[in-house]
């Protein structure tokens with residue numbers, strides 16, 4: 001049994017920041033991550049980030065990951081356990097993890113869950129054929145392992161992820177036949193859209209995928225147009241010979257651990273799926289468990305980092321660590337989050353949060 | 365399928381090793397996920413659905429979706445998208461839910 005004051009599950013931007021914030025207040029922290037690298041989603045991202053200056057806007061995701069990792073490694077009171085998959089969180093605050101083929105037990109006074117999100121599927125005939133890949137998987141394969149996912153790709157989704165991964169595919173020498181987007185307008189930033197258009201990739205808005213073709217693997221795809229009521233219009237089909245269909249239609253929080261731990265959960269479409277109900281300090285219905293980052297609601301790296309900071313501070317403060325300065329940092333983190341979510345882009349997130357922060361009810 | 369030059373990235377690879385896929389000898393780099401090595405060799409069908417036996421490839425690549433379960437060195441249900449390749453590994457297409465030996 002390993003004893004620690006705070007266990008952080010997940011070493012992405014949210015978890016790394018949470019660990020550092022708590023450790024700076026003097027907490028003994030154990031960070032567990034299932035992979036062999038730290039940085040979570042960031043390590044696949046070769047593009048320069050948008051977001052706020054405080055959260056390294058203008059740097060590439062891979063560079064941000066290195067900085068966050070260095071900050072965590074320089075804190076003596078943070079122990080890091082990689083290749084450790086947390087399997088369950090139990091009533092007595094003990095969590096079980098699989099570490100290199102062995103099961104280990106960790107007893108923690110506070111647990112911060114920062115496990116991120118997983119790619120969403122889309123329903124269409126033959127969507128189970130090999131070659132239908134999530135955008136995150138395509139990124140991992142080509143940006144981390146240096147293997148092309150295929151020769152010619154149809155991208156589904158013109159949000160930031162769809163646009164960015166398209167560009168990354170082109171950089172890796174893979175052809176992108178087209179991007180389809182069900183909405184009448186492009187969801188991602190126009191700079192990214194302009195970049196892929198300049199590279200000659202057509203973007204079909206108000207279109208969706210009708211079906212994939214192939215026996216053993218994807219050999220092609222048919223798309224069709226959607227009318228104003230988002231109903232497909234027969235006769236508008238277009239066919240593409242592609243060997244990969246890349247889905248960039250959003251992420252869903254990886255909520256399994258929180259369900260298993262018995263936290264009160266709520267389905268909030270604005271946040272990407274089922275998330276834990278929590279208070280403004282990111283504490284769930286279980287006073288021992290906090291959430292931060294994409295698992296608390298799919299947003300972006302900058303908000304994940306600030307949420308990590310907030311959860312780390314709150315968890316340490318709840319253990320009686322930190323003083324007036326920590327309270328000020330907490331207020332500062334909250335102000336930063338509001339600033340990130342201000343304006344029209346944050347409208348959806350604000351609506352979702354209003355719903356989920358309503359307070360932890362007694363029937364949990 | 366391997367990327368040899370990239371405008372931004374350099375790939376640090378472990379030593380080249382051999383392994384088998386359903387008896388066929390293949391090469392890959394030690395430490396990369398088994399699925400990456402298979403992909404680089406042009407193999408995309410990793411598993412089959414239980415009822416209709418439809419081919420399945422990988423989907424999430426982070427060990428979260430179970431679309432890539434194979435039998436590795438006799439152990440069934442290994443997520444090859446996150447399991448690292450080692451020299452001499454025996455990677456096999458799994459029949460059904462697999463059996464523990």
Ligand SMILES: Cc1cc2nc3c(=O)[nH]c(=O)nc-3n(C[C@H](O)[C@H](O)[C@H](O)COP(=O)(O)OP(=O)(O)OC[C@H]3O[C@@H](n4cnc5c(N)ncnc54)[C@H](O)[C@@H]3O)c2cc1C
Nearest residue numbers: 010012013014033034040041086115116293294300301302
């Ligand atoms: C293509 C793409 C482009 C993006 N571009 C931008 C951008 O330009 N700007 C921006 O701000 N954001 C961007 N984002 C979003 C950003 O990457 C995410 O919002 C951010 O990484 C979320 O951080 P996180 O720490 O919550 O989760 P993650 O980064 O997903 O980290 C979760 C970590 O938890 C670990 N883990 C999961 N389960 C377990 C378990 N059971 N036990 C132990 N460890 C576990 C994982 O290994 C992982 O390391 C982009 C995302 C993608 C996919």
Ligand code: FES
Nearest residue numbers: 423425429430445
């Ligand atoms: S591809 Fe999803 S678990 Fe391996």
